[in-house]
Amino acid sequence: MSDETREKPARRESEPIARPSPPPPTKVLAPTPPKPAPLLPQASSAAKGRRRFVKALFVVGAALSIAPFVPWGQYLSSSVSAKVEPTLQKVVADINATNGQASGKPINTTDLETFPPNTAWLVTYPSSGNLTLDSQNPDTFVKWRVIRLPADVGGTNTDATAFVAFSEVCVHLWCSPNYDPEHSTSKVDETFQCPCHGSIYRIPDGLSIAGPASLQPAPTNAIPMLSLSSDASGQLYIEPAVFDVDHNGVIGYGRYYDTYYSYIKPAAAKSG
Ligand code: FES
Incomplete structure (x- = not known):
């Protein structure tokens, strides 16, 4: 009898089944966590901030220190001439609480009650043609302080010679x-005074006589002014302005103050 025909011996129930042994577990390597970036010490970022701040201060300080000596007038295009062509314009006080009883009214040289001597009013020049819009315009480059001079320097005259108009810049x-002579803290009362650094401009020619503006070389030591005239009815006018240093001045820069008598001085009465 061959091996193939021989019967396999029956497996006894109690005999355990032989199983192949499992493969050894593969070793799984955990990923190495990235190394944390080295922390900068806190003092270092604070120091950086301080350095940036000091640098900014230095730049601003340097800019301010040269500001008075830079001929800004060469670079400034007057916002006035850029927006509206200066023309002959009736002088009307802005609608503004600081203008008191004159608020919104045309300035008449013969009305000494509404426009008394030694008083000033804010006006806009050149005008947009709309008094309300002019009055709300915050651009100081189109704002002027029209001053009726004190009586002892001609403020009671009933023509344009009683007035001057200084730039608000x-x-x-x-x-x-x-x-504001009534509330002036300066010993030089009847003057145009800047609250920031104490520059004082005298009337009627606008030359700075104290403070930093007075230390600047001509023509940067006088405030720009408008030329005024009046008609037969006493209505005050602003003559078409010429914004250069030899005439009405460059706003925010200055003018040659001695041109006052030859150019700024109020024109003769004009026909309405
Ligand atoms: S801005 Fe400095 S004195 Fe007027």
């Missing part, structure tokens, strides 16, 4: 000066 660093 100081030629030092562009703050807005004011004419």
Whole structure:
């Protein structure tokens, strides 16, 4: 009898089944966590901030220190001439609480009650043609302080010679000066005074006589002015302005103050 025909011996129930042994477990390597970036010490970022701040201060300080000596007038295009062509314009006080009883009214040289001597009003020149819009315009480059002179320097005259009009932009660093003799803290009361650094402009020619603007070389030591005239009815006018240093001045820069008598001085009465 061959092997093939021989029967396999029956497996006894109690005999365990032989199983292949499992493969050894594969070793799984955990990924190495990235090394944390080295932390900069806190003091270092604070120091960086401080350095940036000091640098900024230095740049601003340097800019301010040269500001009075840079001929800004060569670079400034007056916002006035850029927007509206200066023309002959009736002088009307802005609608503004600081203008008191004159608010919104045309300035008449014969009305000494509404426009008394030694008083000033804010006006806009050149005008957009709309008094309300003009009055709300915050651009000081189109704002002027029309001053009726004190009586002892002609303020009671009933023509344009009783008035001057100064720019509201100081030629030092562009703050807005004011004419307020009643509340002046200066010993030089009847003057146009800048609240920022104390520049004082005298009337009637606008030359700076104290403060930083007075230390600047001509023509940067006088405030720009408008030329005024009046008609037969006493209505005050602004003559078409010429914004250069030999005439009405460059706003925020200055003018040759001695041209006052030859150019700024109020024109003779004109026909309405
Ligand atoms: S801005 Fe400096 S004194 Fe007027």
